[in-house]
Amino acid sequence: MIQVANAPCSWGVIENIEGERGGYSTVLDEMHQTGYVGTELGDWGFMPTDPDTLRGELSARHLKLLGSWVSVYLHDPERHAQSEAEAVRTARLLAAVGGPGAVVVLGNDPYTDPVRTLNAGRITPEMGMTEAGWEVFAAGANRVARAVMRETGLRTVFHHHIGTWVETPAEIERFLAMTDPEVMGLCFDTGHYTFAGGDAVEGLRRHRDRIWHVHFKDQDPRVAEQSRREGWDGVTAVGHGVFCELGKGKVDFPAVLRQLGENGYGGWVVVEQDVLPGLGSPAESARRNREYLGRIGL
Numbered sequence: 001m002i003q004v005a006n007a008p009c010s011w012g013v014i015e016n017i018e019g020e021r022g023g024y025s026t027v028l029d030e031m032h033q034t035g036y037v038g039t040e041l042g043d044w045g046f047m048p049t050d051p052d053t054l055r056g057e058l059s060a061r062h063l064k065l066l067g068s069w070v071s072v073y074l075h076d077p078e079r080h081a082q083s084e085a086e087a088v089r090t091a092r093l094l095a096a097v098g099g100p101g102a103v104v105v106l107g108n109d110p111y112t113d114p115v116r117t118l119n120a121g122r123i124t125p126e127m128g129m130t131e132a133g134w135e136v137f138a139a140g141a142n143r144v145a146r147a148v149m150r151e152t153g154l155r156t157v158f159h160h161h162i163g164t165w166v167e168t169p170a171e172i173e174r175f176l177a178m179t180d181p182e183v184m185g186l187c188f189d190t191g192h193y194t195f196a197g198g199d200a201v202e203g204l205r206r207h208r209d210r211i212w213h214v215h216f217k218d219q220d221p222r223v224a225e226q227s228r229r230e231g232w233d234g235v236t237a238v239g240h241g242v243f244c245e246l247g248k249g250k251v252d253f254p255a256v257l258r259q260l261g262e263n264g265y266g267g268w269v270v271v272e273q274d275v276l277p278g279l280g281s282p283a284e285s286a287r288r289n290r291e292y293l294g295r296i297g298l
Helices: 024-033 051-060 077-097 114-118 131-152 169-178 190-195 200-206 221-230 234-239 253-263 282-295
Strands: 003-006 038-040 064-072 103-108 155-159 184-189 211-216 268-271
Touching (some): 003 282, 024 051, 024 282, 038 268, 064 131, 064 268, 077 103, 077 131, 103 184, 114 234, 155 211, 169 200, 190 200, 190 211, 200 253, 268 282
Parallel strands (some): 003 038, 038 064, 155 184, 211 268
C-alpha cells in the first residue's frame, strides 16, 4: 500500500543552495501537522546523525525515515571512493533508523556543472557525456550501490535531476542500461522528468521494473516555457516556481497513480515541491499538496 511522505527540499533544504531556512524541528513538526507519515533525511547534518536522537525525533512526530539523497561525483573517477564512503555512511544511519526498506537516493552533485546547470530543461545530445564518460559514470554508480548493499543490505536508487549529468529521458535510459539491476533502481521524479522533456506516465510505464522509489513533483508549463525562452539556469527556474504545487501544473497525477497501480508499485510516494530557502509558504503548500492527493485517492 502506497504511503505518502514529504522531504526537506519542500522547505528549502536543497543541495548547493544557501539561504535562510527553518531548523529540522520546524520541518518535522510541519510535516506531521500537514498529514505526512514519512520523511527523507535531507542534506547530511540537517537532521541529527546520531541514530538514537534521530529515532526519537521522528517517533515523537509519528514519522518514518524512508530514504536520503546523497550527492555523488560519478563523473570523476578520483572521487568514486569519496562517493562510496558518503553513501555508506548515510546508509548505515538509514538502516539503523529507517530499517531494511529504506533506500539511498543517489544524485550527481546538482548545479555544479555550468553547462548542465545553465541549460536545465533544454539539454541537447551534444551536452551529454562522451562514451568514456558514460563508462566512468556507470562504474562509479555500480561501485557505490554494491558497497551500500554489501555494508548495510539496503538498495540504492538513482535520481535523475536537472542541472546534473543525467536529466533527459534518453540519459535515464542509458544509465539504467549500464547499471546493475540487482542493486541499482530508479527514483522516478515526475517533475524533473517532465521539465526534461518527458511524459511522466510513459516514463513510469517504460521503467516499471526499475522504479523502487517515487517523487511526486509538479511542473508549471508557463514557467518552464519562460525559462527556455529567457535562458534561465536551473536554480533561477526553481526560484520562479517551475516546480509548483501538485495539481497546478502539467503532470497528470490521476494518470500517474493509475500507472503506479498497473505497475504494482507499493513503495513510498514522496511529495517534493522544491523551493529556494526562505521562499514560499512551505507548511501551507505541504497541506494543500496533501489535500490534493487525498482528493485523487491517495
